[in-house]
Amino acid sequence: MDMKEQVVTAFEQGYGSRPRFIVRGPGRVNLIGEHTDYNDGFVMPMAIDRAVWLALRPRTDSLVTLTSLDMGETASFSLDDIQHNQSTWIEYVKGVAWALQAKGYSLSGWEGVMAGDVPIGAGLSSSAAVEMAAARAFLAVSDQSWEPAAMARVGQQAENQWLGVNSGIMDQMISAAGQAGHALLIDCRSLETEAVPLPPQTVVVILDTSTRRGLVDSAYNERRAQCDAAAAYFHVSALRDVNMAQFQAQADGLDEVTRRRAYHVISENERVLAAKEAMQDEDAVRLGQLMNESHTSLRDDFAVSSPALNTIVDIAQGQPGCFGARMTGAGFGGCAVALVREDAAAIFVTAVTTAYQQATNLTPNLYICQATAGAELFRPAVERPG
Ligand code: GLA
Numbered sequence: 389m390d391m392k393e394q395v396v397t398a399f400e401q402g403y404g405s406r407p408r409f410i411v412r413g414p415g416r417v418n419l420i421g422e423h424t425d426y427n428d429g430f431v432m433p434m435a436i437d438r439a440v441w442l443a444l445r446p447r448t449d450s451l452v453t454l455t456s457l458d459m460g461e462t463a464s465f466s467l468d469d470i471q472h473n474q475s476t477w478i479e480y481v482k483g484v485a486w487a488l489q490a491k492g493y494s495l496s497g498w499e500g501v502m503a504g505d506v507p508i509g510a511g512l513s514s515s516a517a518v519e520m521a522a523a524r525a526f527l528a529v530s531d532q533s534w535e536p537a538a539m540a541r542v543g544q545q546a547e548n549q550w551l552g553v554n555s556g557i558m559d560q561m562i563s564a565a566g567q568a569g570h571a572l573l574i575d576c577r578s579l580e581t582e583a584v585p586l587p588p589q590t591v592v593v594i595l596d597t598s599t600r601r602g603l604v605d606s607a608y609n610e611r612r613a614q615c616d617a618a619a620a621y622f623h624v625s626a627l628r629d630v631n632m633a634q635f636q637a638q639a640d641g642l643d644e645v646t647r648r649r650a651y652h653v654i655s656e657n658e659r660v661l662a663a664k665e666a667m668q669d670e671d672a673v674r675l676g677q678l679m680n681e682s683h684t685s686l687r688d689d690f691a692v693s694s695p696a697l698n699t700i701v702d703i704a705q706g707q708p709g710c711f712g713a714r715m716t717g718a719g720f721g722g723c724a725v726a727l728v729r730e731d732a733a734a735i736f737v738t739a740v741t742t743a744y745q746q747a748t749n750l751t752p753n754l755y756i757c758q759a760t761a762g763a764e765l766f767r768p769a770v771e772r773p774g
Contacts, residue, residue: 409766411763416562420682452498480518515547683715
């Protein structure tokens with residue numbers, strides 16, 4: 389049974405009727421452009437075929453009641469009085485309701501069930517998937533139109549202010565605005581997007597190291613502070629506004645660590661724009677090189693990789709049919725991503741799995757993924773009597 393059928397069946401069992409709405413919020417993998425979003429820079433993620441699904445129907449009052457099939461729990465809250473009182477999965481839904489209300493949306497209650505197959509804490513944005521599914525649910529019930537960039541901002545606000553995680557806009561934006569068969573070049577300042585096709589005869593493989601990020605929050609905040617300090621040094625609001633020539637001319641006055649952090653961001657922004665050209669030229673070799681360079685820069689200059697990530701990336705890069713590989717997401721564990729020739733993908737998966745197991749004694753999880761649409765709303769046909 390696929391995820392959609394699973395939530396629909398559970399809904400029917402629990403509520404004795406068909407759901408009025410079904411929504412899907414996808415996870416994401418970032419092909420290139422890491423730690424650039426909070427520097428107002430460029431990213432190139434794609435929404436993936438791993439997602440959070442919700443089946444629901446409106447209520448006549450202002451209660452939201454949701455059963456998580458994965459957690460085996462039901463949680464409720466009232467839209468009239470949203471309070472922080474549980475540190476569980478429902479806080480993601482609550483945070484979105486709170487941020488929508490703060491933006492002036494008038495919301496109505498609903499009830500339903502949720503399930504997902506985005507691994508938690510793996511760097512594939514399971515939280516953005518829940519947030520964008522919830523946002524679609526609230527807007528559907530309140531009969532309001534879906535605006536991806538505005539909803540990404542809502543999700544980010546929930547993340548930053550309700551959940552207290554200081555993340556950028558990339559994850560929510562791709563989960564809201566993804567396009568099937570494409571990666572999305574996102575300008576994280578203007579939130580303009582451009583769908584960019586994947587090179588023909590290639591597949592994107594996610595390589596989950598099966599390690600989970602440890603000190604990621606504090607390290608993430610430290611990187612953000614270092615980037616802000618570099619931007620202040622260059623007298624700009626964000627590192628997006630510093631090009632390589634300006635950097636080369638003036639970077640001498642920065643301390644070594646800050647200089648390296650800034651160099652990563654400035655060079656990574658250039659790589660994202662070069663990656664877009666490569667993809668439009670159907671040049672998988674060039675795209676793969678840029679991904680490899682991105683990994684080196686994240687490992688050496690931005691210092692957000694980990695031994696497990698470096699091992700799996702090295703192994704992947706050494707396989708025949710692999711154009712390039714890099715860590716993806718915030719780092720310190722979780723997943724890498726590789727671009728692989730389609731007809732070599734099955735062998736690639738087996739070879740990397742075996743070699744990584746031998747090197748680390750850990751069992752990785754590799755999957756070939758498809759680029760999908762961003763958050764979606766489905767209206768199941770209403771059953772007619774007779
Ligand atoms: C996490 C954050 C994103 C982004 C990446 C790094 O996924 O949620 O906003 O900063 O790390 O590129």
